Amino acid sequence: xxxxxxxxxxxxxxxxxxxxxxxxxxxxxxxxxxxxxxxxxxxxxxxxxxxxxxxxxxxxxxxxxxxxxxxxxxxxxxxxxxxxxxxxxxxxxxxxxxxxxxxxxxxxxxxxxxxxxxxxxxxxxxxxxxxxxxxxxxxxxxxxxxxxxxxxxxxxxxxxxxxxxxxxxxxxxxxxxxxxxxxxxxxxxxxxxxxxxxxxxxxxxxxxxxxxxxxxxxxxxxxxxxxxxxxxxxxxxxxxxxxxxxxxxxxxxxxxxxxxxxxxxxxxxxxxxxxxxxxxxxxxxxxxxxxxxxxxxxxxxxxxxxxxxxxxxxxxxxxxxxxxxxxxxxxxxxxxxxxxxxxxxxxxxxxxxxxxxxxxxxxxxxxxxxxxxxxxxxxxxxxxxxxxxxxxxxxxxxxxxxxxxxxxxxxxxxxxxxxxxxxxxxxxxxxxxxxxxxxxxxxxxxxxxxxxxxxxxxxxxxxxxxxx
Amino acid sequence: xxxxxxxxxxxxxxxxxxxxxxxxxxxxxxxxxxxxxxxxxxxxxxxxxxxxxxxxxxxxxxxxxxxxxxxxxxxxxxxxxxxxxxxxxxxxxxxxxxxxxxxxxxxxxxxxxxxxxxxxxxxxxxxxxxxxxxxxxxxxxxxxxxxxxxxxxxxxxxxxxxxxxxxxxxxxxxxxxxxxxxxxxxxxxxxxxxxxxxxxxxxxxxxxxxxxxxxxxxxxxxxxxxxxxxxxxxxxxxxxxxxxxxxxxxxxxxxxxxxxxxxxxxxxxxxxxxxxxxxxxxxxxxxxxxxxxxxxxxxxxxxxxxxxxxxxxxxxxxxxxxxxxxxxxxxxxxxxxxxxxxxxxxxxxxxxxxxxxxxxxxxxxxxxxxxxxxxxxxxxxxxxxxxxxxxxxxxxxxxxxxxxxxxxxxxxxxxxxxxxxxxxxxxxxxxxxxxxxxxxxxxxxxxxxxxxxxxxxxxxxxxxxxxx
Numbered sequence: 001x002x003x004x005x006x007x008x009x010x011x012x013x014x015x016x017x018x019x020x021x022x023x024x025x026x027x028x029x030x031x032x033x034x035x036x037x038x039x040x041x042x043x044x045x046x047x048x049x050x051x052x053x054x055x056x057x058x059x060x061x062x063x064x065x066x067x068x069x070x071x072x073x074x075x076x077x078x079x080x081x082x083x084x085x086x087x088x089x090x091x092x093x094x095x096x097x098x099x100x101x102x103x104x105x106x107x108x109x110x111x112x113x114x115x116x117x118x119x120x121x122x123x124x125x126x127x128x129x130x131x132x133x134x135x136x137x138x139x140x141x142x143x144x145x146x147x148x149x150x151x152x153x154x155x156x157x158x159x160x161x162x163x164x165x166x167x168x169x170x171x172x173x174x175x176x177x178x179x180x181x182x183x184x185x186x187x188x189x190x191x192x193x194x195x196x197x198x199x200x201x202x203x204x205x206x207x208x209x210x211x212x213x214x215x216x217x218x219x220x221x222x223x224x225x226x227x228x229x230x231x232x233x234x235x236x237x238x239x240x241x242x243x244x245x246x247x248x249x250x251x252x253x254x255x256x257x258x259x260x261x262x263x264x265x266x267x268x269x270x271x272x273x274x275x276x277x278x279x280x281x282x283x284x285x286x287x288x289x290x291x292x293x294x295x296x297x298x299x300x301x302x303x304x305x306x307x308x309x310x311x312x313x314x315x316x317x318x319x320x321x322x323x324x325x326x327x328x329x330x331x332x333x334x335x336x337x338x339x340x341x342x343x344x345x346x347x348x349x350x351x352x353x354x355x356x357x358x359x360x361x362x363x364x365x366x367x368x369x370x371x372x373x374x375x376x377x378x379x380x381x382x383x384x385x386x387x388x389x390x391x392x393x394x395x396x397x398x399x400x401x402x403x404x405x406x407x408x409x410x411x412x413x414x415x416x417x418x419x420x421x422x423x424x425x426x427x428x429x430x431x432x433x434x435x436x437x438x439x440x441x442x443x444x445x446x447x448x449x450x451x452x453x454x455x456x457x458x459x460x461x462x463x464x465x466x467x468x
Numbered sequence: 469x470x471x472x473x474x475x476x477x478x479x480x481x482x483x484x485x486x487x488x489x490x491x492x493x494x495x496x497x498x499x500x501x502x503x504x505x506x507x508x509x510x511x512x513x514x515x516x517x518x519x520x521x522x523x524x525x526x527x528x529x530x531x532x533x534x535x536x537x538x539x540x541x542x543x544x545x546x547x548x549x550x551x552x553x554x555x556x557x558x559x560x561x562x563x564x565x566x567x568x569x570x571x572x573x574x575x576x577x578x579x580x581x582x583x584x585x586x587x588x589x590x591x592x593x594x595x596x597x598x599x600x601x602x603x604x605x606x607x608x609x610x611x612x613x614x615x616x617x618x619x620x621x622x623x624x625x626x627x628x629x630x631x632x633x634x635x636x637x638x639x640x641x642x643x644x645x646x647x648x649x650x651x652x653x654x655x656x657x658x659x660x661x662x663x664x665x666x667x668x669x670x671x672x673x674x675x676x677x678x679x680x681x682x683x684x685x686x687x688x689x690x691x692x693x694x695x696x697x698x699x700x701x702x703x704x705x706x707x708x709x710x711x712x713x714x715x716x717x718x719x720x721x722x723x724x725x726x727x728x729x730x731x732x733x734x735x736x737x738x739x740x741x742x743x744x745x746x747x748x749x750x751x752x753x754x755x756x757x758x759x760x761x762x763x764x765x766x767x768x769x770x771x772x773x774x775x776x777x778x779x780x781x782x783x784x785x786x787x788x789x790x791x792x793x794x795x796x797x798x799x800x801x802x803x804x805x806x807x808x809x810x811x812x813x814x815x816x817x818x819x820x821x822x823x824x825x826x827x828x829x830x831x832x833x834x835x836x837x838x839x840x841x842x843x844x845x846x847x848x849x850x851x852x853x854x855x856x857x858x859x860x861x862x863x864x865x866x867x868x869x870x871x872x873x874x875x876x877x878x879x880x881x882x883x884x885x886x887x888x889x890x891x892x893x894x895x896x897x898x899x900x901x902x903x904x905x906x907x908x909x910x911x912x913x914x915x916x917x918x919x920x921x922x923x924x925x926x927x928x929x930x931x932x933x934x935x936x
Contacts, residue, residue, distance in 0.1 A: 103711045103812040126713075148655040159653060161662070162630060177911050183808040184840035185627060185891035187616040187666040188899075188906050189933065190915045194629070194662030198655040215713050243571045245594075245683050286753055340651040344571040372652035423653035431656075438656050443645045446921060447658045453917045465657065 006063040006087065007042055013055050019044040028068075028088035031075040032135075034333055034397055035430055037083030041068070044088040050168070050176060050207045056089055057205065058174035066462050067172075069201045071112060071140030075147060076336050077428025079200045079464050089205065091142055098208070100125055105213045106165060106182060111142025111206045127213045130157040133424065134322065142206045148198025150424030152250045152321075155242075155371035157214070159424070160197055167196050168208035172455035182210055195450075200426050201461035203454040217283050221249075222291035223314030224280040226303035227272065231255040231354075231366075234276035235347040237301035238370035241280070242343050246294050250281040251371035252321045255350070258365040258378075261327040262320050278303070278370065279321055281314060324367050328378045331365070333397045335379040335430075337407060339414035340423030343373040352413035353377055360406035374423035377410060379403050408434070427465045435465065474531040474555070475510055481523045487512040496536075496556035499543040500603075502801055502865055503898055505551030509536070512556040518636070518644060518675045524557055525673065526642035534930050535640075537669045539580060539608035543615060544804050545896025547668045547932050557673065559610055566676070568593055573681045574633060574650060579610025579674045595681045598625040601892065602790065610674045616666025618892030620718045620789075623710075623839035625682070627892070628665055635664050636676035640923035650678055663918075668894050669929035671922040685751050689717075690759035691782030692748040694771035695740065699723040699822075699834075702744035703815040705769035706838035709748070710811050714762050718749040719839035720789045723818070726833040726846075729795040730788050746771070746838065747789055749782060792835050796846045799833070801865045803847040803898075805875060807882035808891030811841040820881035821845055828874035842891035845878060847871050876902070895933045903933065 010018045019025075024044045030036040042065065047053045060067045068082035070090045082088035094110040097118065101107070102125050109118060115136040119128050131144055132151035139149070145167065150159045166180025169192075180186070180193035196203055228234040234253055241251060254262070259271045271277070278298065282290040288309065295305045308314055328334040341349045346368065353375075357364050368375040381403045383389045389400030399407075411421055411434050421431055421438050436444040448466045452458065478486045487493075492512045498504040510533065515521045528535045536550035538558045550556035562578040565586065569575070570593045577586060583604040587596050599612055600619035607617070613635065618627045634648025637660075648654070648661035664671055696702040702721055709719060722730070727739045739745070746766065750758040756777065763773045776782055796802040809817045814836065821843075825832050836843040849871045851857045857868025867875075879889055879902050889899050889906050904912040916934045920926065 101810070101812070103707065104810040105710075106810070148659070150653045150655075155652060161659070171914075175910055177908070177914070179911070181808075181888045182810050182886045183842070183888050183891065184623060184811070185618045185808045185837075185842045186888040187618075187892060187894055188889045189895065189903055189912075190918060191616070191629070191662050191666055192911070192915065194659050198659055239571065242573075340649075340653045342569070342572040342574070342650050343652070344569070369653075374651070374653045418650045420649045420651050420654040421656045423651065424655060426655055427657065435657055440645070442643055443647065443660070444657075446639075446645070447660065449921045450658060450918060453914060453921060 006059060006065040009059045009063065010043060010045060010056065010087070013059060014045060014052060017046045017048060017052060019046060027073070028070060028082045031073045031078060031080050033076045033078045033428070033430055034335065035078040035081065036392065037081040039084030041082035041086045041088040044090055046090050046093050048093050050170070053089065053091065053170045053205050053207050054174040054176060056087065057170055057172060060087055060459055061173045061457065064457060064459065066459050068461050069146070069205050071143035072114065072138055074135045074139040075143065075428060076338070076425040077422070077430045079147065079426050079428030079461070081429065091205065091207065092140065094207065097121055100127070102127060104182070107211045107213055109141055109209055109211060111209065112140050115139055115141055115144055122213065123216065126216050128216055129211050130163050130214050131160045141209060145197055145206055145209055146200055147426040148424065150369070150374060152252060152369060154369065155251070156247050156249045161194060163212045164193060164197055164209055165212050166210035167193050167206055169196055169204035170207050171204045172457060172460050180210060198426065200428060200465050202451045202465055204460065219283060219285045220287050220309060221311050221314055222282045222287045223308045223317050224291060224295055224298065224305060225317050226278045226298040226305045227275045228303050230274055231276040231350050232347050233302050234278055235350045235370065237298050237303055238278055239344055239346055240297050240301050241294055242371070244293070244297050246290055246297070248280045248290070248294060248371055249283045250279070250318070252279045253368040253370040254321060255366045257363065258324060258327070258367050261331055261365060262323045265323055265327040265330055266320070279317055321367065328365065328380065332380045332382055335381065335399045335403055335407065337377045337379065337410065338374070338422045338425040339411060339419055340374040341414055341417045341419035345417040345419065346370060346373055348417055349375060349414065349419070353410065356406050356410050356413070360402065360409065362403065362406045379407055429464055432465055432467055474527060474533040477527045477531065478511060478513060478524065478555070481527060482513060482520060485514045485516060485520060487514060495541070496538060496550045499541045499546060499548050501544045501546045501896070501898055502803065503546040503549065504860065505549040507552030509550035509554045509556040512558055514558050514561050516561050518638070521557065521559065521638045521673050521675050522642040522644060524555065525638055525640060528555055528927055529641045529925065532925060532927065534927050536929050537614070537673045539611035540582065540606055542603045542607040543611065543896060544806070544893040545890070545898045547615065547894050547896030547929070549897065559673065559675065560608065562675065565589055568595070570595060572650070575679045575681055577609055577677055577679060579608060579677065581609050583607055583609055583612055590681065591684065594684050596684055597679050598631050598682050599628045609677060613665055613674055613677055614668055615894040616892065618837070618842060620720060620837060622837065623719070624715050624717045629662060631680045632661060632665060632677055633680050634678035635661050635674055637664055637672035638675050639672045640925060640928050648678060666894065668896060668933050670919045670933055672928065687751060687753045688755050688777060689779050689782055690750045690755045691776045691785050692759060692763055692766065692773060693785050694746045694766040694773045695743045696771050698742055699744040699818050700815050701770050702746050703818045703838065705766050705771055706746055707812055707814055708765050708769050709762055710839070712761070712765050714758055714765070716748045716758070716762060716839055717751045718747070720747045721836040721838040722789060723834045725831065726792060726795070726835050729799055729833060730791045733791055733795040733798055734788070747785055789835065796833065796848065800848045800850055803849065803867045803871055803875060805845045805847065805878065806842070806890045806893040807879060807887055808842040809882055809885045809887035813885040813887065814838060814841055816885055817843060817882065821878065824874050824878050824881070828870065828877065830871065830874045847875055897932055900933055900935055
């Protein structure tokens with residue numbers, strides 16, 4: 001059948017949930033990665049129920065039409081971008097909280113709820129869902145699960161994988177499976193919940209989730225801002241904090257270029273040239289004691305340390321880190337990368353970034369979740385410079401070849417240091433070319449074969465993750 | 469080809485690592501579940517290296533011979549029992565620690581190392597691997613991973629799934645895959661590490677693991693022993709502790725029958741008839757404060773509370789819980805079950821156990837990891853009573869039909885309460901008949917199809933988990 005047939009069937013079954021307005025189709029092509037799909041999708045389906053999702057998948061299966069599931073479209077790897085002939089299936093409107101159980105520390109939610117909205121509702125019960133991607137104000141829980149999102153608090157409070165008990169999944173043919181359990185422990189059969197976390201829309205459509213909650217952490221929050229002469233010294237200091245046995249809730253590192261761009265954006269006094277900064281928070285009953293111990297480690301490591309016991313001052317200090325993305329936009333177009341290395345390798349990874357900058361003649365402002373070894377190097381470029389880049393017919397920038405060559409060099413350095421291609425953003429389209437390099441050909445093929453068990457026709461997010 | 473061919477090929481390739489001594493073959497038929505496989509395996513292969521495992525799997529694939537992987541044989545679901553025509557592949561001798569990295573909080577180990585031996589070695593670095601199944605002194609890390617083991621400390625410190633970064637896996641055809649990563653965060657491709665955890669030998673042979681470590685917890689350990697008039701009141705008290713926001717390291721519940729059997733075994737004064745006991749430990753810098761708060765909750769809930777700040781006294785109190793298995797052996801033969809329910813449903817689950825005892829005329833002494841909702845009802849029976857039971861030609865007891873009927877009733881009650889068939893022991897052979905009841909037929913088939921991607925011939929642990 002043709003795309004026209006699929007569209008007719010969708011309209012007949014789902015009526016006004018099928019959206020072909022030019023603005024909707026254009027928006028569904030892109031996420032926050034700066035990358036967009038070629039062409040425009042067939043339609044955007046705004047699902048309001050599990051039934052809507054099942055009906056969409058049944059029509060897609062029958063007509064062999066590809067389906068790209070979307071939440072809020074805040075991904076950074078192009079994983080939810082829908083292009084020519086594809087159905088963009090939005091679950092953003094499925095945003096209800098179905099259950100909160102404080103006694104069992106769990107909540108059951110629909111996928112489209114924003115992470116921050118969920119946490120606002122949970123706070124009334126004295127609870128929170130720990131995963132806190134930097135995008136938490138604008139990203140959905142379903143998207144957090146589909147990408148296996150991380151965030152700032154991971155080293156102490158875990159990532160999405162640690163905070164999901166079960167997932168309801170609609171398969172490519174429209175069948176609904178309930179994976180996982182509501183209990184703390186459970187080993188009945190294979191752990192398909194974990195397999196779905198981070199599967200980026202290739203195994204099915206997440207239509208519900210049972211989340212593992214925490215109680216709000218009592219006690220004060222202490223915030224440390226420490227500056228160092230250069231980024232390597234700051235990275236060594238963060239490794240020293242980890243090695244000291246301290247467990248900060250947050251430990252963020254910003255290099256000189258990042259710091260300068262954010263200070264300019266926020267109209268703050270310019271930072272000392274070349275200086276890098278660590279921003280660290282401790283929480284819980286021992287927050288003050290831990291902060292003092294960490295401050296001592298940082299001073300020994302050469303840092304100039306300021307310590308605040310005031311929650312609001314802490315938020316002001318962290319706002320500098322949180323302004324990274326808008327600050328990068330003032331410098332040019334950014335390709336945001338996401339390598340992760342063992343924490344002790346952070347200084348060596350910053351050496352590699354400096355080498356890549358030098359050898360490729362590119363600028364790579366970098367921030368790192370130093371508590372867990374996850375770095376976000378931002379490759380800044382002008383789309384009109386060099387070959388291979390440019391702006392497509394819809395106005396979306398593409399990175400030129402020399403930027404990809406520098407990114408390739410950086411990825412391989414991370415792998416050499418025992419690291420991984422992506423710590424929390426996912427593979428999507430932007431990193432698929434490196435996937436087999438990390439997994440090896442045998443594992444790549446095995447993973448792809450597993451997707452075929454869920455989706456024999458290959459209609460779920462084709463071209464993402466496993467496409468060469 | 470025949471089993472004889474496989475045996476000749478194994479002997480030619482592996483020499484004296486191939487063991488056909490009657491005692492070795494008999495031992496490989498059974499684990500600690502009380503169940504044994506029919507007949508005897510072809511041979512026990514004592515692998516000493518990854519190469520040995522790969523060679524064994526290549527021969528098994530070529531000859532179509534089933535392979536049952538074994539560690540220390542301490543499983544409680546029959547998952548590692550090897551029978552007629554099967555190769556029992558022991559990785560127990562592969563017990564080296566290959567790397568300990570205190571700075572990155574990880575260790576790389578071979579699968580055959582005992583959990584307790586690993587932790588003794590890690591303690592010298594001020595580190596530990598948190599998973600602590602009750603069998604930790606006698607069970608292997610590889611077996612802990614293959615079953616997705618839990619233990620006493622799970623509610624606070626997590627289960628095996630939370631403590632493994634990567635797994636090296638030999639596939640059915642002998643190829644070696646390296647799954648996972650060495651970093652705190654990592655979302656490159658599907659999470660096959662989590663899929664392998666708890667897969668009970670159906671996806672491949674675990675030949676190495678990268679483990680996520682913790683630092684030893686500083687501060688004192690406080691232990692509370694609280695007795696209650698009956699088990700329901702004790703269960704309500706444990707739920708009240710969880711609901712209060714306290715986070716004990718350990719919270720164990722023993723019913724009256726369990727308590728009486730252990731007191732008799734240890735020659736202690738008999739406990740108050742009908743009374744049940746909670747044993748609770750707190751740790752970390754706030755241990756004493758937390759213990760006082762918990763003691764207050766327990767008293768309000770009707771408990772008689774004794775609190776100790778002495779580590780050795782705490783060990784003595786916990787020894788009562790740790791003597792459960794030998795105490796059950798004094799009562800008869802035990803079928804040890806492993807259901808898990810949401811914590812708030814613990815009192816209702818104890819009601820169901822009392823109902824099953826009454827309606828089926830059976831005795832079910834029960835202990836529970838009350839901190840996480842995981843119960844171990846012990847169905848006590850005399851193998852010579854009733855139909856269907858008995859002792860096989862090798863002297864291993866089989867549960868009679870009326871015990872299975874009572875277990876069936878109990879499993880279904882756990883599912884009705886939002887629970888799961890197995891919290892930490894796995895499915896093996898003992899629970900395979902209920903697997904589709906919990907997963908549903910569609911998910912059961914999907915999971916089985918996934919095993920076929922790893923093992924197209926179906927030679928890995930056939931008859932376990934997914935056999936009806």
